[in-house]
Amino acid sequence: MSLSRLRTFIEVYRQKSISAAARSLNLTQPAVSQHIAGLEATIGRRLFVRESQGVSPTAAADELAADVGDKLDSAEAALASARARSVEVAGALQIVGHVDFLAEVVAAELVPLLEVGVRVRLQSGDRDLIHQMLIDGDSDLGITAFPSTDPRLRSDLIRTERVLAVAAPAVAQRIHQAKDLKSALRAEPLLAYSLEIPLIDQWLEKNALGPLQVPPAMIGQDLRSLRSLLCRGFGWTALPEYLCRDYLAKGELLEIAAPVASTTLSYHLAWTPIALRQARVAHARQTLLWRLAGGLEGKGNAVTATSRKK
Incomplete structure (x- = not known):
């Protein structure tokens, strides 16, 4: 056979x-x-x-x-990794992912690939586009905060970030001084990733505040656009910690204290099994798994172990 x-x-x-x-x-x-x-x-x-x-x-x-x-997938991935150690891996590599995560986290970890001649092409996309580009073969690797249940895809956990409710100091202080937190949040402009506002709803639910049921003042799929407005004293939102850590340290943003606890957001490296038959893709996958998961210990990454999603 x-x-x-x-x-x-x-x-x-x-x-x-x-x-x-x-x-x-x-x-x-x-x-x-x-x-x-x-x-x-x-x-x-x-x-x-x-x-x-x-x-x-x-x-x-x-x-x-x-x-x-799964045994065949593992065997082919191992063979491709072995080829990558002995053959030329230069060429184009297509990576699709959330634009802010690609820019602020992934780009800095691409140096080892660029140094061996891999020409990286970054493409931004939302959850549906990321999954579809991988399945259609239009992208080699994907990085997504929304792991797929599609049997044609595989993924590994690469990073888990705390999600913090944040605002400019004046806005955060106004919220903190209010007698009722939920009413204070409803009174301030809300900035969101999408109309579904999952990051915000999850934070509210975790803290027993329920949905606010107010329309966002602005929606932006590049979370850095929300951060930019926050720093100008407008509104509040919930952001992954990597996007606001430096701004919190400089005092440009303040965390809106969570009554119970902050929530988390996990990012996954995704691919199709057939893509790993290419030595370049197998090598890039292994490099990014180490750099983004195992290579980030001590840099604020909450989870560094990888877990295969079957």
Whole structure:
């Protein structure tokens, strides 16, 4: 049973489509069909049922995928890492992620890749765009605060940050002096990442304040734009600590004291298993995992251990 047939099977199983698997593997559809037919002949059981929209796996396919899927991913990643230590890894690397995290955290950790000739291309995006670009093969690696449950993606935890409610000193003092914290927060302009305001709602819920049910005065997916307004004395918001640590130290911002506790936000490095077959991508993944997770001990990173998301 060849590894190429197993890789083809796993890709068809994850994509639920022969044509999509062919595109991912850079094969023709007849070649993919031949691989599946050969594998079915080897094990003596049917693996997929053709449907109007793709294919549906049989019980035999479920069993085989459970037995070999992650093992095959690990083996191919190990081979790619080994190749990266002995071959030229120069070339373009596409990374998609949240724009403020790429700029303030990731960019400084790219030096080892740039020094060996990797040409890094950073692309900003929200959760949906990050996941879609990875699945479509338009990006090699993704960095996201919203881990995907899509079986076509894998991810590792790289950083966990405290989330703090912050404002300019005058605004924070006004809030602290009020008799009712929730009313004081409602009275100040709210700055948010999106209309869903997950960072703010989670902080409010953690501190038994419930949703404010007020529309944000401004929405900006680059959290640095919110920070800029805060420093000019306008409004309040909840930010990951890496974005406000220096400003708190200089007194340009103050933390709005949490009645119970601050919340946290975790960032993940994400990829598709097939992407790690490229030595350059496997090398970049290992480098970024070390630099962003294990390499950040003592720099305010709350969690440095990685955890594979299956």
